[in-house]
Amino acid sequence: MQAADLDPTVRRDLLSLDKTNAEAVARHLVMAVRLIDDDPRLALAHARAARQRAGRIAVVRETAGVTAYHAGEWAEALSELRTARRMSGGSGLLAVMADCERGLGRPERAIELGRSDEARALSGDEATELRIVVAGARMDLGEYDQAVVTLQTSDLDPARTGSAAARLFYAYADALVAAGRTDEGLTWFLNAASADLDGETDAEERADELTGDNPNP
Helix, strand or coil: CCHHHCCHHHHHHCCCCCHHHHHHHHHHHHHHHHHCCCCHHHHHHHHHHHHHHCCCCHHHHHHHHHHHHHCCCHHHHHHHHHHHHHHHCCCCCHHHHHHHHHHCCCHHHHHHHHCCHHHHCCCHHHHHHHHHHHHHHHHHCCCHHHHHHHCCCCCCCCCCCCHHHHHHHHHHHHHHHHCCCHHHHHHHHHHHHHHCCCCCCCHHHHHHHHHCCCCCC
């Protein structure tokens, strides 16, 4: 583990710190990123340590927020991400913030974020992720038809592949099934399985369940 392992753009953000402190913060950030998938609680401990040393730097607060999100600390994550946005501006990570609202049992607030001016300014994968979260919030409220409509965009192209496409197709399939449109849901679970080149979802298993081909019901 070396501070040099940190992304150069992030390291530049630490230049306002004295050299010794910057080195320590960088090491904590590196560890937070490395551990976030396998040990999110330990990753959060490193992110908190970085925040204690450099709480006035936006990227540190953002890292603390994302790490708290992965650790299931919704309130902490939301607070950190709000702070990071105030410090740096922009609308990044709006989907994560909306999902934190869901985690806190406030799906209505997630939907409000999806209607914000900042949300309308999003494009590409960021816009797709927010749509997925808002659709999930609709489903939390039992509004399954609205969830389906939320996900109906030009990005629903079965020819697409990759993580973003697979996640969108999967969410759309899930919403269709919840809305009672099982045949259409099956089609989109199969589309999600085809798009999911890295095996991130259980789309194939969900499709098997709908067709009765699952050997372990």
